[in-house]
Structures are given as structure tokens and as C-alpha cells.
Amino acid sequence: MTYGTTVPYPAPSPGPQDRARTAPAGTASEAPDLPRLLPVHGAVPVDLRTHLSRYGAPPYFGHPGKLIPVLKVAGLTGRGGAAFPVHRKLQAVGEARTRPVVIGNGAEGEPASDKDKSLLWISPHLVLDGLQLAAEAVGSEAVGLYVHRNARLQERLRAAVAERAAARADLAPVEIIDAPPRFLAGEESALASRISGQPAMPRFKPPRVFERGVVGRPTLVHNVETLAHMALIARYGPAWFRSVGTRDEPGSMLCTVHQADGRRGVVETGLGTPLRDLLQLEGTQAVLSGGYHGAWVPSADAAHMTLSNEDLKAAGGFVGAGVLVALPAGRCGIAETARVARYLALESAGQCGPCFNGLPRIAAALDEVASPRPDPRAVTDMIRWAALVEGRGACHHPDGTTRFVRSALHVFREEIRNHSAGRCVDPAREPFLPLPADTALDAADWS
Amino acid sequence: MKRELRVDPTACSGHGLCAELLPELITLDEWGYPIVARGLVPRSLDRHVRRAVTDCPVLALKLLPAS
Numbered sequence: 001m002t003y004g005t006t007v008p009y010p011a012p013s014p015g016p017q018d019r020a021r022t023a024p025a026g027t028a029s030e031a032p033d034l035p036r037l038l039p040v041h042g043a044v045p046v047d048l049r050t051h052l053s054r055y056g057a058p059p060y061f062g063h064p065g066k067l068i069p070v071l072k073v074a075g076l077t078g079r080g081g082a083a084f085p086v087h088r089k090l091q092a093v094g095e096a097r098t099r100p101v102v103i104g105n106g107a108e109g110e111p112a113s114d115k116d117k118s119l120l121w122i123s124p125h126l127v128l129d130g131l132q133l134a135a136e137a138v139g140s141e142a143v144g145l146y147v148h149r150n151a152r153l154q155e156r157l158r159a160a161v162a163e164r165a166a167a168r169a170d171l172a173p174v175e176i177i178d179a180p181p182r183f184l185a186g187e188e189s190a191l192a193s194r195i196s197g198q199p200a201m202p203r204f205k206p207p208r209v210f211e212r213g214v215v216g217r218p219t220l221v222h223n224v225e226t227l228a229h230m231a232l233i234a235r236y237g238p239a240w241f242r243s244v245g246t247r248d249e250p251g252s253m254l255c256t257v258h259q260a261d262g263r264r265g266v267v268e269t270g271l272g273t274p275l276r277d278l279l280q281l282e283g284t285q286a287v288l289s290g291g292y293h294g295a296w297v298p299s300a301d302a303a304h305m306t307l308s309n310e311d312l313k314a315a316g317g318f319v320g321a322g323v324l325v326a327l328p329a330g331r332c333g334i335a336e337t338a339r340v341a342r343y344l345a346l347e348s349a350g351q352c353g354p355c356f357n358g359l360p361r362i363a364a365a366l367d368e369v370a371s372p373r374p375d376p377r378a379v380t381d382m383i384r385w386a387a388l389v390e391g392r393g394a395c396h397h398p399d400g401t402t403r404f405v406r407s408a409l410h411v412f413r414e415e416i417r418n419h420s421a422g423r424c425v426d427p428a429r430e431p432f433l434p435l436p437a438d439t440a441l442d443a444a445d446w447s
Numbered sequence: 448m449k450r451e452l453r454v455d456p457t458a459c460s461g462h463g464l465c466a467e468l469l470p471e472l473i474t475l476d477e478w479g480y481p482i483v484a485r486g487l488v489p490r491s492l493d494r495h496v497r498r499a500v501t502d503c504p505v506l507a508l509k510l511l512p513a514s
Binding site for chain 1: 454455456457458459460461476477478479480482511
């Protein structure tokens, strides 16, 4: 079975009738099973009063550092894609000599991902609780929430922040910061640049963002879903958190699930859930996990896998930020990947020579492979260029792009043979994978 | 101290000087950007390494503590 709830995004306009549909208040000590982060009815933003009656006030520890061992026992890892242990980031920033900055990352530049926007829309106070608890844990008073460019969402969050200020629910004031709609805007160093007043472009590391980030200060950046988990772990404890998920990958996570019939929704599920419980695999050929920096897996293999890095990494993929797409049979996986590769090439910040030169060439070669009777040199060129860009960017954009492209060359090799013979499984080529209408044209688009 | 050579790819504009000064460790890719040999910098090349680092016109070549 799948747990959780399907949440549409963009969320429907909140009207007066929504007030009546707001969840009945539970007692503060009731630890939720699943879903944990999104209320069952979904789509209705939870106001502070409802939030407090459901969860109680954020359990401040009264002292920096105390949350860190709790998170270590819980085994919470970052839900933004990298799955880095949360307590280690907090530890590193907490030990800095300068006062750190704490930022909740809700940029969600991945076009196929809705989970952060949905979470921020529906459960803003869980995220804001987590942000305050993280700030307390590292002794920070400079706190911000970096949010995808959506006027209604940002307005809703400003209202939530004001509600909390009026109720004195926060230790530190929170600033809402607009994230430009770029694929890379949420990369940590791009985020730090943007909040420091520069374009949201990645920069060379070292120094790492936790050492020198926003205006040169040590900066703790956590994905907004990670913060929401933190808010609940602080209340209900590590054992509760681990009651879902696997031993090595505990807890639940939000996934944006794209079914082969075009349905798209956000679900919360435990790590270790069989993929076939999340996606209808009949009539599909492949599953994309980890989004556009992730990897294709044949549906026949995905049918035996669970939502875990343990399973997906063996197939060259990873859980990432929980984007799962089922590609229907009868679609051209090469043409789909080529379309996205072109988008990824255009979303390069253009700062690093190998990425700037290599990604458009890789995308063009994949376009060639997607055409009837392609030049046989296209695949060998592509593999050479892939090797030339990997590990040579200031960020992981080239590496993620080649991971995605390489997996397509492998998983859709039968279709490549089709193209060589002048055939294609889907001559109509109706686009399936979601892409935004615009890509970056000049530096202004990164601000 | 153990050190490694790295290029800041956001600073590098492909002048290619480093590959001329330090061909033992640096080659250029087909677009003219440096490919730096991975691993620790051998002591014997110290003088050449320092020269390549200081002569990069945009100071994109860096000698950093080994990670």
C-alpha cells in the first residue's frame, strides 16, 4: 500500500469554505503516523492556531547543540537530494567561531518536483518550526527562508511569519527570500550568492558554504522538508522517526510521483516502500528516479526495487529529492531525454568552460541520436564529452546531466537501434517529461 | 603538508598557460580548458607548480591542502 496523500500543486485558491475543511484539532501529544508532514485532507494551508493545537509549541531546548544528538540517533538525512547526515552539518556550523546564518531551502528548481512547494503551502509552520529549532541548535539569529518564485506562495509564507511574530512563537525573525526560477538556484553556493546580493550561480568550493556562505558567514542550509522532519523529531523523538523507513534509511519522505497516464501528485511514504506501490508499472517501460540529475531504470528492474538508495544506487540512480516518473511504453525515451538534456544545457550557469562547452554538444548529439538514421559518431562523441565534463564544474550540474544521459543510452539502447534502422516507437513525439516554458537567457535571469 | 592542484573552473577562461608551464600535470581539453592530473603534487615539481599557479592570468589555478 502507499501511505499519505496526493496533493495537487499549484494548490487551489483558498476560499472561505476552506476554513470549515481545516483539520480538527488533535491533542498536542498525538504523534502522527503517516502522513507526517502533510495533513490528510491536503491542499488547505494550516494556520498557526491549528498547527499549535495539533502539534503544540515548538519544543525549544533552551540551549544550542542539544538537538544535534537527537537528530543523530534519528538518522535524519537531507531531503533536498544529497541525503547528507543532518547532524553533521549542524555540528560543523555550530562549531564555527563566527555567528552562523541559517537558511531553509525551498528553491525547488527541479521542474518535475512539487514536494517543497506543496509542503510550504500546506504545512508552512512545520517548516518554520524546524527553521527556528535549527537556528537555536547552532546559535544563530540570522534566519531566512529561500523560496521558489511564486507570488501566492511567498505571500502565504510572509503571512505565516507575521502570524508567528505576533504570537511570539519564534526565537529569531525570519526573512523570506525570493529564489529565481533556475534549475541550479537551490545549489547551496548559488543560494548563498543570491542571499548575499549576487546572481544565484554556484561558486567554486572551497570554502564550503558551511564555512563561508551568506555574506561570508558560516551558513547552515537545509531543505525545507528536512526542517519539517526536524520539527517533528524534536517533538516525538528519534524512535518515533525510525518507526517508518529502513534501518539504514529511516523515516519518511515526500515524493513527486508522475504516473504514466499523466497524473502528478505529491505523496509521503516511508523509505523502503516498493516502487511498484508508488507507481503503476504496467504498461510502462522505464522509471526515472532522482529527477533530471538522476537515472532511468527499466520498469522490469524497478518492479523489484524499493525507494532507497541501497536499491537505486545499484542501478546507477538514487532517491534524490523524491522525483519518480513512469515513462509509458510507446514513448521514445531517447527523444524525451534529449529534450531535457537541451534544457539542462541551457540551465548551465555558463561559468565553467567544460560545462558551457560540453553540455550543449552532449544535448545536440543526443538530439542526433533521437533522429532517424543518426550519424553513428554521435554516441561515441557523446561518451567522450561526458567524460570531459564530469568532475570539472564548480557544482554537480555536469555530473548530474551526464548521469541522466548515460542512463538513457543504456536503458533505451533498443530504441537507439530502432533509430539506426530509421524507425521510432513514437514518431508523434508528444512531450511527456515536464519542462518550464523559459530557460535562462542572460545574467538577469539568475537574479 | 600534502597538497593538490585544482582549477577554479568559474575563474578559468582557458588561456592555456598552465599546460605550457606544467605539461607533466596539466593537459588541455578540446575546448582549451585544463585537465589537471588527480592526486598529490610531487615535490620534484614544486618550482614549476608554483610558477604555473602564480602565472595564471586570472589566478584560477590553485594549490590547496589535499582533501
